[in-house]
Amino acid sequence: MTVRGEQGPGLRADAARNRARVLRVARERLAAGDDSLQLNAVARLAGVGVGTVYRHFPTPQALREALSAEDLQGLVDEARRAAADEDALAGLRGLLRFTFEHALDDSGFAAVLESASDNEARTSELKAELDRSVTELLDRARRAGAVRGDVEADDVRRLLCGTVHAVRAGDGGPARAEVYLDVLLQGLRPAR
Amino acid sequence: MTVRGEQGPGLRADAARNRARVLRVARERLAAGDDSLQLNAVARLAGVGVGTVYRHFPTPQALREALSAEDLQGLVDEARRAAADEDALAGLRGLLRFTFEHALDDSGFAAVLESASDNEARTSELKAELDRSVTELLDRARRAGAVRGDVEADDVRRLLCGTVHAVRAGDGGPARAEVYLDVLLQGLRPAR
Amino acid sequence: MTVRGEQGPGLRADAARNRARVLRVARERLAAGDDSLQLNAVARLAGVGVGTVYRHFPTPQALREALSAEDLQGLVDEARRAAADEDALAGLRGLLRFTFEHALDDSGFAAVLESASDNEARTSELKAELDRSVTELLDRARRAGAVRGDVEADDVRRLLCGTVHAVRAGDGGPARAEVYLDVLLQGLRPAR
Amino acid sequence: MTVRGEQGPGLRADAARNRARVLRVARERLAAGDDSLQLNAVARLAGVGVGTVYRHFPTPQALREALSAEDLQGLVDEARRAAADEDALAGLRGLLRFTFEHALDDSGFAAVLESASDNEARTSELKAELDRSVTELLDRARRAGAVRGDVEADDVRRLLCGTVHAVRAGDGGPARAEVYLDVLLQGLRPAR
DNA sequence: TATGAATGAGGCTTCATTCAT
DNA sequence: GATGAATGAAGCCTCATTCAT
Numbered sequence: 001m002t003v004r005g006e007q008g009p010g011l012r013a014d015a016a017r018n019r020a021r022v023l024r025v026a027r028e029r030l031a032a033g034d035d036s037l038q039l040n041a042v043a044r045l046a047g048v049g050v051g052t053v054y055r056h057f058p059t060p061q062a063l064r065e066a067l068s069a070e071d072l073q074g075l076v077d078e079a080r081r082a083a084a085d086e087d088a089l090a091g092l093r094g095l096l097r098f099t100f101e102h103a104l105d106d107s108g109f110a111a112v113l114e115s116a117s118d119n120e121a122r123t124s125e126l127k128a129e130l131d132r133s134v135t136e137l138l139d140r141a142r143r144a145g146a147v148r149g150d151v152e153a154d155d156v157r158r159l160l161c162g163t164v165h166a167v168r169a170g171d172g173g174p175a176r177a178e179v180y181l182d183v184l185l186q187g188l189r190p191a192r
Numbered sequence: 193m194t195v196r197g198e199q200g201p202g203l204r205a206d207a208a209r210n211r212a213r214v215l216r217v218a219r220e221r222l223a224a225g226d227d228s229l230q231l232n233a234v235a236r237l238a239g240v241g242v243g244t245v246y247r248h249f250p251t252p253q254a255l256r257e258a259l260s261a262e263d264l265q266g267l268v269d270e271a272r273r274a275a276a277d278e279d280a281l282a283g284l285r286g287l288l289r290f291t292f293e294h295a296l297d298d299s300g301f302a303a304v305l306e307s308a309s310d311n312e313a314r315t316s317e318l319k320a321e322l323d324r325s326v327t328e329l330l331d332r333a334r335r336a337g338a339v340r341g342d343v344e345a346d347d348v349r350r351l352l353c354g355t356v357h358a359v360r361a362g363d364g365g366p367a368r369a370e371v372y373l374d375v376l377l378q379g380l381r382p383a384r
Numbered sequence: 385m386t387v388r389g390e391q392g393p394g395l396r397a398d399a400a401r402n403r404a405r406v407l408r409v410a411r412e413r414l415a416a417g418d419d420s421l422q423l424n425a426v427a428r429l430a431g432v433g434v435g436t437v438y439r440h441f442p443t444p445q446a447l448r449e450a451l452s453a454e455d456l457q458g459l460v461d462e463a464r465r466a467a468a469d470e471d472a473l474a475g476l477r478g479l480l481r482f483t484f485e486h487a488l489d490d491s492g493f494a495a496v497l498e499s500a501s502d503n504e505a506r507t508s509e510l511k512a513e514l515d516r517s518v519t520e521l522l523d524r525a526r527r528a529g530a531v532r533g534d535v536e537a538d539d540v541r542r543l544l545c546g547t548v549h550a551v552r553a554g555d556g557g558p559a560r561a562e563v564y565l566d567v568l569l570q571g572l573r574p575a576r
Numbered sequence: 577m578t579v580r581g582e583q584g585p586g587l588r589a590d591a592a593r594n595r596a597r598v599l600r601v602a603r604e605r606l607a608a609g610d611d612s613l614q615l616n617a618v619a620r621l622a623g624v625g626v627g628t629v630y631r632h633f634p635t636p637q638a639l640r641e642a643l644s645a646e647d648l649q650g651l652v653d654e655a656r657r658a659a660a661d662e663d664a665l666a667g668l669r670g671l672l673r674f675t676f677e678h679a680l681d682d683s684g685f686a687a688v689l690e691s692a693s694d695n696e697a698r699t700s701e702l703k704a705e706l707d708r709s710v711t712e713l714l715d716r717a718r719r720a721g722a723v724r725g726d727v728e729a730d731d732v733r734r735l736l737c738g739t740v741h742a743v744r745a746g747d748g749g750p751a752r753a754e755v756y757l758d759v760l761l762q763g764l765r766p767a768r
Numbered sequence: 769t770a771t772g773a774a775t776g777a778g779g780c781t782t783c784a785t786t787c788a789t
Numbered sequence: 790g791a792t793g794a795a796t797g798a799a800g801c802c803t804c805a806t807t808c809a810t
Contacts, residue, residue: 040779054782159375169306170308171308171309176350183340187376191378231804435792436792438785444784498742542743564731564738571760588809631774
């Protein structure tokens with residue numbers, strides 16, 4: 001007997017429950033600032049056996065990516081909405097702000113977003129999907145003279161993560177976030 | 193018998209030699225892409241005992257900072273020269289490019305540069321010294337309307353490291369470095 | 385619905401098929417040099433659930449013995465034929481060669497053959513049956529002065545397995561097999 | 577400060593003591609019938625840290641071989657004495673008996689003796705040395721017509737270990753040892 | 769000061785076995 | 790009967806740090 005969830009293909013009910021528990025605990029660990037995602041620790045906190053975690057996620061990275069796949073899906077949806085905006089520049093800026101805030105909030109998400117090499121095919125698919133929407137926005141904004149000609153969707157993804165990195169490096173929490181994001185947005189405009 | 197080096201107080205000749213060896217090996221490790229700086233490994237490669245490394249550098253972080261203190265000193269010198277430039281904007285840009293290239297080349301250097309909390313007092317002093325020169329350049333460039341009003345020297349330091357981070361995230365080596373740096377420089381101009 | 389096989393009592397058709405699959409895969413594993421017979425691995429390769437393997441064979445040893453029971457049955461048949469040989473010495477030698485070659489080929493078989501403690505009653509029965517034929521051959525050959533007086537059937541079984549062991553210890557495959565077997569056969573003759 | 581023992585090159589006094597402790601415990605384990613030589617267990621029993629055991633013996637096999645190197649040395653000495661015997665056949669038989677008893681007593685020793693691939697160079701050297709003495713005895717005995725022409729020193733080594741194996745397979749302890757050894761000795765005589 | 773052997777906590781991973789479905 | 794997800798004990802090994810020499 002199987003259930004169909006958004007997590008993926010058919011899983012036995014108990015397996016799905018365990019998988020969800022593990023994901024939840026992993027998210028908590030990251031939120032608590034522990035980036036190591038030690039599978040043993042996650043298993044203990046999730047109240048499942050180590051083997052169970054290993055079955056679902058052979059490596060911390062796999063777990064990280066599963067987590068991000070969830071976030072990435074939300075981002076892809078948002079990107080589609082943004083791409084439908086009549087005002088391409090407004091759409092782009094809104095999307096960047098949305099992404100920025102998420103990445104600032106969740107360092108694991110940022111890590112996956114900026115990485116050039118994914119372990120899970122699903123991650124790459126989602127990023128490609130995301131990049132398609134961003135490319136469309138960029139092209140339209142570019143035609144309107146609002147964005148420089150030499151940056152592509154993946155550049156924007158990386159520059160945004162770099163900006164998140166810059167905010168994090170500061171000790172005062174996200175106090176400078178607004179300014180740094182604005183520096184990026186200005187930087188994306190055509191050179192004068 | 194003691195020698196006087198720029199590293200600090202008088203050291204016995206053999207101690208100074210050991211210290212230098214350790215620093216050299218550590219630099220090689222980092223250049224080789226091994227960021228872990230395991231003190232045991234460094235000791236072995238340097239041909240000294242572990243204890244000796246621990247005496248000089250109680251933690252990997254201390255070693256990292258000692259390394260960066262050397263680089264930082266060079267950067268401080270460059271910053272002083274830049275601050276003497278009549279054209280503040282040109283001086284600033286030159287300095288940023290210089291820093292950018294170093295940080296891109298040496299991830300340990302970038303890490304120290306962006307960190308908000310130093311372990312060694314010397315590091316903090318050097319950063320303060322650096323920031324003074326940058327502040328001066330920023331102020332002059334700002335008066336000329338060439339730089340936005342809401343960024344300070346440490347913002348610039350962090351944004352630069354964020355940009356380095358963005359370049360690193362790409363797989364194609366530093367291919368996009370020029371573009372990303374230009375995005376930052378444009379972003380630092382006053383908002384339109 | 386049940387079938388009657390030589391394996392034992394009536395089994396449902398699907399159960400019998402699964403049992404046979406498991407045995408076949410186990411044989412392949414051993415032939416491939418993997419002596420561990422991990423029941424999980426066997427189950428996967430056989431395309432059945434772990435539980436199924438466990439139902440049929442509670443331990444790897446049980447599986448091993450089931451495998452050997454099949455071989456042992458063939459050996460018992462051969463021994464009966466040999467015991468019918470008019471020339472007892474010729475019969476004995478032929479049987480030893482036959483056994484030697486099988487054991488050399490299949491280390492699991494050798495292990496069961498030499499063991500003094502069987503887990504399955506069936507194994508002990510077959511060995512006793514085998515030893516009866518060998519004892520008969522030995523006695524007849526002994527009367528003809530062709531075999532030393534102080535070795536019994538189980539000694540011969542063990543010495544043969546020891547010889548197999550000696551061949552295996554060499555790195556050059558079974559190159560020395562003939563010589564080693566001949567050393568054993570000579571050694572079984574009466575002392576001069 | 578170092579000491580010179582037969583174990584090898586200079587070792588610090590404490591290191592030598594630990595090494596000896598580990599070897600002693602390992603020997604006890606093997607004598608107790610535990611062939612696994614788990615390094616963690618050995619460390620615990622020896623009252624030293626795991627790391628210490630790993631430093632001296634990176635693998636169970638290395639430990640096994642170190643143990644056997646000691647025994648092997650004794651065997652090499654005995655072989656030299658035997659090779660000096662005027663009666664080559666008597667010397668050979670005495671040496672085989674000596675070896676047989678040791679190997680029967682210590683399964684680790686037998687395992688190293690029969691193996692065709694050593695991990696430690698020292699082991700191979702000792703075996704080569706041993707084989708030289710045996711070869712000499714064999715050649716002399718052969719010239720006197722007392723040994724078959726087609727067996728070399730390493731064949732004898734392996735056949736002897738095979739015989740040990742045969743004795744071990746029996747449940748009644750070494751009751752049949754004498755007979756089995758005699759079968760081997762008879763088997764080594766020229767074929768009639 | 770320098771050495772490097774020793775330490776052992778800490779993390780990782782497998783796999784034999786059980787049991788809910 | 791069959792399935793295979795779950796379990797977690799048990800083994801493995803590394804490496805940061807200490808301290809006797």
